[in-house]
Amino acid sequence: MEWDNKSTDATMEFLLLGFSEQLCLRVLLFLIFLIVHLVTLAGNVMIFTAVVMEPSCPPMLFFLCQLSVIELCYTLVIVPKALLSLIVVDGSTISFIGCAAQMHLFVALGGAECFLLVAMSYDRYVAICQPLHYVAVMSERFCLRLAVACCLGGFAVALGLTVAVFRLPFCQSHRINHFFCDIPAVLHLACTQSYSPELPLLAACVLLLMFPLLLILTSYICIAAALLRVTSSMGRGKAFSTCMSHLAITLLHYGCATFMYIRPKSSYSPARDKMVSLVYTNITPLLYPLIYSLRNKEIRGVLRKMLRRK
Numbered sequence: 001m002e003w004d005n006k007s008t009d010a011t012m013e014f015l016l017l018g019f020s021e022q023l024c025l026r027v028l029l030f031l032i033f034l035i036v037h038l039v040t041l042a043g044n045v046m047i048f049t050a051v052v053m054e055p056s057c058p059p060m061l062f063f064l065c066q067l068s069v070i071e072l073c074y075t076l077v078i079v080p081k082a083l084l085s086l087i088v089v090d091g092s093t094i095s096f097i098g099c100a101a102q103m104h105l106f107v108a109l110g111g112a113e114c115f116l117l118v119a120m121s122y123d124r125y126v127a128i129c130q131p132l133h134y135v136a137v138m139s140e141r142f143c144l145r146l147a148v149a150c151c152l153g154g155f156a157v158a159l160g161l162t163v164a165v166f167r168l169p170f171c172q173s174h175r176i177n178h179f180f181c182d183i184p185a186v187l188h189l190a191c192t193q194s195y196s197p198e199l200p201l202l203a204a205c206v207l208l209l210m211f212p213l214l215l216i217l218t219s220y221i222c223i224a225a226a227l228l229r230v231t232s233s234m235g236r237g238k239a240f241s242t243c244m245s246h247l248a249i250t251l252l253h254y255g256c257a258t259f260m261y262i263r264p265k266s267s268y269s270p271a272r273d274k275m276v277s278l279v280y281t282n283i284t285p286l287l288y289p290l291i292y293s294l295r296n297k298e299i300r301g302v303l304r305k306m307l308r309r310k
Contacts, residue, residue, distance in 0.1 A: 012095070012096035012170075012174070013093045013094065013095055013096065013174065014093065014094050014095075014096070014099050014174050014175075014176050014181065014186075015092075015093055015094075015174055015175045015176065016081065016085050016092050016093070016094055016176050016178060016179060016180065016181075017085070017175055017176065017177050017178070018082065018085030018086060018092065018178070018179040019085070019086060019179065019274070026086050029086055030083060030086040030087065033079065033082060033083055033086065033282065034083060036282050036283070036286055037075060037079045037083070037282070039286060040071070040075050040282070040285045040286045040289075041072065041075065043286065043288075043289030043290065044068040044069075044071050044072045044285070044288075044289055045068075045072065046289070047064065047065070047068045047289050047292065048065055048068040048069060048072070051064065051065040051068075052065065059123050059138040059143045060120065060123055060124075062140075062143050062147070063116060063119055063120045063123065063143070063146075063147070064120075064292060066116060066147050066150075067113065067116055067120075067288065068288075068289065070109050070112055070113050070116065071113075071285040071288055071289075073105070073109055074106070074109045074110070074113075074281070074285060075281070075282070075285050077102060077105045077106055077109065077180075078102075078106060078179075078180050078281045078282075079281070079282065081094065081102070081179065081180055082179040082180060082281075085179050094181065096166070099166075099176075099181040099186070100162055100166045100181075102180060102181045103158075103162050103165065103166075103181045103182075103183065103186065104155075104158050104159060104162040105158075106158075106180070106181075106182075107154075107157070107158035107161055107162065107183070107204065107208075108154045108155040108157075108158035108159075109154065110154070110208070110257065111153065111154030111155075111157050111158055111204075111207075111208040112150050112151045112153070112154030112155070113154070113253060114154070114208045114209060114212045114253070114254075114257075115149070115150035115153050115154060115208075115212055116147070116150045117212065117216060117246070117249065117250050117253065118150075118212045118215045118216055118219075119143075119146040119147070119150060120246050121215070121216040121219040121220065121246060121250075122146075122215075122219055123138055124219065124223060124242065124243050124246060125219040125220075125222055125223055126138055127242070128223050128226055128227070128239050128242075128243075129222055129223060129226045154208070157204055157207050157208055158204075160200065160203075160204070161183070161200050161201065161203075161204040164200035165183065165186055165187065165200065165201075166186075168187075168190040169190065169191055170189045170190060170191065171191030174189075176189065177270035177274075178270065178273065178274055178277070179274065179277070179278075180277075180281070182260075182273070182277060183201055183261065184260070184261070184273060185270070185273065187201070188270075201261060204261075205261050205262050209254065209257055209258060209261070209262065210262075213254055216250060220243070220247075223243065227239055227240060245291050245292050248291050249287075249288055249291060249292075252284050252287060252288075253284065256276060256279060256280040256284065257280070259276060260273065260276055260277065260280065
């Protein structure tokens with residue numbers, strides 16, 4: 001099935017091939033996806049419930065609660081369609097509007113998470129570098145404004161990117177060699193030889209990846225400079241340990257996202273991209289609650305309280 005330049009309208013359908021070439025592994029992949037998805041949902045729901053039930057919620061727990069909600073929505077946008085593509089032999093279809101909506105939500109939630117990681121790094125900066133002003137600076141109203149700004153920023157950038165991508169003419173096959181409407185996979189179908197379609201993706205990468213990462217690095221440079229002035233090695237280690245969970249999640253999130261999206265269209269490889277996306281959309285959301293429940297004393301205490309109540 002071939003399309004001309006005028007066929008980009010709401011009546012189109014894309015075919016998500018998923019892992020259709022790996023027929024012998026279909027059942028195994030379905031079971032693995034399903035188990036990981038259920039464990040991810042359970043972990044994030046547990047953290048969200050524990051934080052909501054806590055009467056006094058410190059800023060870091062508030063941001064962690066928002067992170068859990070983002071991860072819940074993030075996996076629900078991607079994984080059910082991926083599971084369906086493993087059940088259907090020839091791949092699963094998705095409408096033009098459905099594909100655009102999935103891409104928008106995927107980018108918006110990922111972008112909101114990028115901005116939220118900046119807010120969490122700022123929280124650590126104030127806690128370590130300005131401890132006497134922490135309560136006044138990180139007030140409940142300010143944290144709520146940061147949370148809303150993170151979501152609005154992610155959704156605004158995602159909307160611009162999605163509109164730019166789906167205004168392109170699609171003249172290749174309607175088959176998307178992926179398990180969801182990822183940006184490089186959809187761009188690969190565009191019948192343009194220039195690099196201009198990649199400019200919106202480059203702008204989104206600057207706004208959602210490079211700029212937030214620069215702010216996070218700035219926060220941690222200030223934190224490192226403050227810790228160097230601490231004479232007690234025990235105090236230095238205790239202060240740094242409060243940043244370990246956030247650092248681990250930041251490295252996971254930005255490492256995968258940078259590899260996936262900051263590169264030219266010519267380097268697109270469907271098989272490799274699907275495997276990296278599999279880690280990015282399934283494994284990392286599973287690791288986030290594990291990292292925070294193991295490394296963060298506050299969340300461990302909240303979880304203990306919730307389990308005692310039950």
